[in-house]
Amino acid sequence: MLVVDKGLQKLLKNVNLSLRDRTLNYPSREAIRQYLGKKVGIFHKPAPLKANTLEALAGGRPLLGVDGSVHSYGATFPHIIHCFRALAAATTSAVENGIFQVDLFYPEMAPHRREIEEMVSRAAADGEVLTPEAAAARVVRQKLAVLEIEVAIEAVRRYQPFAVLFDGGFLRYGGLAPSQWQTYRELSLARDVMSVGVIEEVGTFDLARYVSGSFPGATSFGCDRELLFGLLDRGEWLAIREGLKFKKTYYTCFARPGRHPGVVAYDFFQEQSRQVAKFIPLLFALTPLGGRGIPHWLDLVDNAVRIRRSEMELLLATGLDKGVRERLFVPKREGRIL
Amino acid sequence: MQIVGHTTQQEVYAASRQRPFRINELLLIEDKVHNYPLGEVVETQSFNRYIPLVTEHSDLVDRRVRENLAQLGYDIEADTIHLARIRILAELVSPVSVGIAVRVPAFKEIEDFLIPRDPDTGLVLGVIRGTEELTSGLPANLTNVALLYQKDKGVLPQRGIxxxxxxxxxPEYPHIGIFGGSGSGKxxxxxxxxxxxxxxxxxxxxxxxxxxxxxxxxxxxxxxxxxxxxxxxxxxxxxxxxxxILFEELNGADLLALLQAAGEVTENMNNAIQTLHHRRDSFTSFSNRLRDLTQGLEEEQDLKRRLREDAGGDPWEKREIERILALVAKYKDRVGHVSTLRAISRRLNRLHMERVFTxxxxxxxxxxxxxxxxxxxxxxxxxxxxxxxxxxxxxxxxxxxxxxxxxxxxxxxxxxxxxxxxxxxxxxxxxxxxxxxxxxxxxxxxxxxxxxxxxxxxxxxxxxxxxxxxxxxxxxxxxxRTIRSSDLxxxxxxxxxxxxxxxxxxxxxxxxxxxxxxxxxxxxxxxxxxxxxxSPHSRHPFLELREDFIPPEEKLRKALLQCLPLGDFNFDVHLGALQQKLRRQISIEEITHCLEGMVIDGVIEKEEMLLGVEYRQRKD
Incomplete structure (x- = not known):
């Protein structure tokens, strides 16, 4: 039987106590909603999409889901192998028939080492000091973003979708791969493709900051996630007023598509903000009520693109000589028997 | 269809996206190395990766979402995968390679395997399940030699080999057993x-x-x-x-077995039977011996006294008594108590009554x-x-x-x-x-x-x-079909x-x-x-009730309906004919009672007339 550590339990109880005080002191749900409705945005609760209207809305074009995955294997830097895979899949075929792209990054390979060095020197130019390890981590994130955008571009050209769902917000793409993202953005806008970044974990603070201080004596919210939990009704979404752009080039809104009281966020291009109200019911229609709030198609894409540990092990077992693998990569902890 | 997963030399798994597998169907594995072995599907499964089992962590994806995705062109059913476990019907020396194709064989390829001989010279008992797809490729002499039957559809054409x-x-593999519970088709x-x-x-x-x-x-x-x-x-x-069974042909063991069938036989009874039964005994000679000996044992003293009195001078009676006493003398020590003999007699008589020996x-x-x-x-x-x-x-x-x-x-x-x-x-x-x-x-x-x-x-x-x-x-x-675990x-x-x-x-x-x-x-x-x-008595017992056991009242009602209108004025006119038709005595009371019943059930109408009651056909 599992024995709970009494010491840790006590410490955790303290945390819980302080959090409980905090929650007891929240402004009322109604008060927050009223305040947000007045100052920040508008609560929308669109009627659910009528049956059999989706096809017409899509205009006969498919929906595209884009996601990427990276799996790293190894014990200590630089002997860590990163495998990348990105997938853009259209609803007109099975997920496996979508466009896949793969890449590999190993800091010890000459070209990859150069990439790290470039990253370090570019940071230095901005006055930032980067260790090679931190630079490598940034390269990895960058590569993944690039790969995802590349499959998205190819898929938009090939499938002519009416919309593209990205697994994650737009900031990451714009920040890590600005030129590729710009290409995508121009292409999709030119072809009238609606782009959505579906954010499962809302990690922003802007709304919370904005609200805090408006309720004297009450707890101030640390982050948007805390603020928005349970605030929206099921099937409701919060549009942020035009003047209050939190993300510079993107239009973000929050929504609660399912039964779970937590919210998700959707990123749109600013240019398409007028179509958002029309588009969100469609997103709701594609999101399982009992799920995490992610459109089902994205879940399918995520499932197909993910590089699982077993797959990674198989890859390494078949691709690397055993001696090399043991000497450089296999973490000792894998030998644990308990 | 192709071989997937782990394989052994006896068993493989096959998967297909298009075609569900059928239990017991025969499939040909296109493995050149092993000379194209045949396999039989022993277990089938279909599953959809994207409609997983519902667990506490994953809710069922609602229909609404699936239907909406379908409108965007996505066919989730296409992600259904059919799996079959296949038992290989040959002895291989090494496992089948993974990835090899599997297909439905043509009849010619499995003919030798499934048809041991011509239907004219063998016993055609039915069809082999899982071969339904091969019906159309069968030669004429194997077509419609085994028609099938389904309860709600009647006789069906043969489907399958x-x-x-x-x-x-x-002579090499003798004897057949047919096992199954009631209603199993045994x-x-x-x-x-x-x-x-x-x-x-x-x-x-x-x-x-x-x-x-x-x-x-x-x-x-x-x-x-x-x-x-x-x-x-x-x-x-x-x-x-x-x-x-001719009694004369019985030996002691046969007789014992017979009597055992008629009732329990004790060790004493067995001794008595073996002692009393003689080769070539007829039923009469054996049962008389049994009867006389019983009488002798019961009345021994009486008989001896009668003999001393010279049987009242009756020479016939005297001979009889002597004969019985001789029997007693011969068997007394070997047949046990008289109740044993009585028990044997009862069993023997039962067999006789059942005409076993006729x-x-x-x-x-x-x-x-x-x-x-x-x-x-x-x-x-x-x-x-x-x-x-x-x-x-x-x-x-x-x-x-x-x-x-x-x-x-x-x-x-x-x-x-x-x-x-x-x-x-x-x-x-x-x-x-x-x-x-x-x-x-x-x-x-x-x-x-x-x-x-x-x-x-x-x-x-x-x-x-x-x-x-x-x-x-x-x-x-x-x-x-067998359910009992001991039988299984x-x-x-x-x-x-x-x-x-x-x-x-x-x-x-x-x-x-x-x-x-x-x-x-x-x-x-x-x-x-x-x-x-x-079977001659395969008629349903309740159908038999309906057809052969019509209640007399029902018959009378039917007959009366044909005589309407009826009333006090014409009962006597019809009575004779009715009695003849139903072949029994019928009283006016019974007829009135029956007509009243029909009025209550709304089958006929009744009206009081000047000359009494009249029963007649309903107008509507």
């Missing part, structure tokens, strides 16, 4: 098998305790070319009426010699004794004939034959405590009958209760049915069976064909 039992292999299969036996003119003795195995009535709605004249090839005899077995023998199927019907206790007697006698004669052939001596001809029975566990029960006169001869035949061309065909719903030597010797077993245990031990098949046994549909056959070396899933004849 016919299952032909090769009885020519019986009795039906016995009938089908016996029809085929008749068709091949194999002489057969059938013991029928259920009075259902006659072959005179054709199965309804059979297409003409499929019918057969079985009445001509079979004889039905009633035990006690047409056949019996005729012989010649009609059976004649039928066997004429290569007919002879069914002996009777109560099971009688059949046990009669069967034991007949089988022992025939087996002896067959053996003598064949031994004589070997040594070049002369003996009367006797053909090879088959012994068949339902409820076989009653004729040869496993428990040695249950007296069963036929057990030892059946066991003997099970063990050595093949040498003499004598074969058993035993049906039972309780294989666990059948004598185990016999069970072990049944080289071919047809297993129908026996089946698991005594057949080559795999765990998947054992698991399916409690759920097998009626008429479906697994045939486990030593001559084929594997289990075949079979659907038994429609019988060409029916």
């Amino acid at each position: 016919p299952y032909i039992m090769d009885h020519w292999t019986w 009795s039906f299969a016995l009938r089908v098998l016996l029809e085929e036996v008749m068709w091949q003119q194999l002489p057969a003795l059938v013991l029928d305790p259920h009075f259902e195995l006659s072959f005179t009535e054709a199965f309804p709605d059979l297409p003409p070319p499929y019918r057969g004249d079985f009445a001509r090839r079979s004889t039905v005899l009633m035990a006690g009426r047409d056949v019996g 005729s012989g077995i010649e009609p059976i023998q004649e039928a066997i010699l004429n290569r007919r199927l002879v069914v002996v019907q009777g109560p099971i206790w009688f059949l046990q004794v009669l069967g034991a007697y007949v089988i022992r006698k025939f087996y002896r004669e067959r053996r003598q004939y064949q031994d004589a052939e070997q040594t070049g001596e002369e003996a009367p001809k006797f053909p090879p034959f088959l012994v068949a029975t339902d409820e076989a566990h009653n004729f040869a029960p496993r428990s040695p405590e249950i007296p069963a006169p036929a057990r030892s001869i059946l066991r003997t035949i099970a063990q050595e009958g093949r040498k003499y061309g004598v074969f058993l065909l035993l049906a039972s719903q309780r294989p666990a209760l059948l004598e185990d030597t016999i069970t072990a010797q049944l080289n071919t077993k047809l297993i129908f 245990d026996v089946i698991r031990e005594e057949t080559d049915l795999g765990p998947e098949e054992i698991r399916r046994l409690p759920y097998l549909g009626s008429g479906n069976a697994f045939v486990s056959s030593a001559s084929v070396g594997r289990t075949i899933a079979v659907r038994i064909r429609v019988a060409k004849t029916v």
